């Protein structure tokens with residue numbers, strides 16, 4: 003199966019290349035960024051003598067001649083124009099941006115006017131643990147955001163048992179690569195080093211994504227209070243969910259039961275850490291209860307389970323392959 007990577011000069015684009023180079027069923031036949039003016043080695047010196055594919059200026063018609071499926075590792079708004087054209091040309095799409103993740107009204111409220119209303123309703127949300135059946139039939143997959151991936155995997159097993167009148171709090175912490183390669187004041191080394199802070203409390207665009215998916219998967223409308231923080235590390239994400247249960251239930255049993263068939267969720271007996279999932283597609287989860295107070299703790303690699311490896315799992319499912327074919331499992335430890 004021939005695949006294209008658009009946005010190959012970015013962080014998630016590089017992670018896609020690294021996974022797909024070793025994939026037993028996918029061949030990278032097209033790589034692009036916005037200009038096509040540099041070689042792959044110039045964009046990513048780490049790929050010298052590893053992969054030698056020409057970098058092109060992204061062009062949907064050219065992609066359709068050489069690839070059956072395209073990964074779009076592009077900024078929001080840019081992605082939908084490419085996806086629309088590719089789908090019309092018969093190319094399957096896994097979109098890493100937010101462009102197809104939300105219902106139209108929610109998207110337009112938190113992002114911008116949508117330019118591909120024709121396809122937004124056919125997009126499948128790429129969280130395999132909850133949408134596997136639909137993903138096997140999908141032509142367009144909306145890969146979830148990194149914070150929603152870690153938050154939903156932690157929260158969804160407990161939604162039916164949470165007291166509906168009390169708020170749910172999600173405290174999330176991400177490595178800086180989550181912001182992409184573009185520099186900003188808050189991603190500057192001098193600002194970040196030995197520092198940590200919250201940003202966009204209760205206003206982050208991933209709060210409506212989490213809220214909407216809880217409603218769609220579990221038919222429950224909760225007030226989700228989401229606060230992200232920036233960590234002075236390159237990759238990794240740690241999420242802590244706090245909620246109040248209706249009863250003093252066996253939370254470990256519920257978690258085990260929820261993910262007993264999942265290849266990429268690991269239930270941990272102690273609080274999770276970032277290093278054990280860095281470099282892998284795993285989401286590690288730990289749960290604890292104090293009376294009716296619930297604490298669920300999850301960790302993922304924001305660039306992999308939060309983006310590129312989850313995208314390849316989704317592509318595996320779309321193409322009828324085993325979900326774990328070619329997917330990284332060995333963490334960057336120590």
Ligand SMILES: NC(=O)C1=CN([C@@H]2O[C@H](COP(=O)(O)OP(=O)(O)OC[C@H]3O[C@@H](n4cnc5c(N)ncnc54)[C@H](OP(=O)(O)O)[C@@H]3O)[C@@H](O)[C@H]2O)C=CC1
Nearest residue numbers: 009011012013014035036075076077098099180182183309
């Ligand atoms: N970083 C993360 O942890 C996560 C990111 N995502 C999402 O994945 C997407 C990619 O993120 P990330 O890799 O971090 O972003 P980067 O900013 O690191 O990379 C963006 C890429 O998009 C390319 N690009 C921009 N405009 C165009 C265009 N018009 N035509 C072709 N290529 C274009 C850039 O190319 P050029 O170099 O030429 O500008 C670059 O390769 C985003 O939507 C992001 O929100 C999702 C989950 C996690």
Ligand SMILES: CC(=O)N[C@@H](CCC(=O)OP(=O)(O)O)C(=O)O
Nearest residue numbers: 099100147148149176177180181
């Ligand atoms: C650290 C950091 O800045 N993270 C990004 C989230 C990255 C991501 O998963 O999300 P999208 O695909 O929705 O952009 C942020 O807070 O906007």
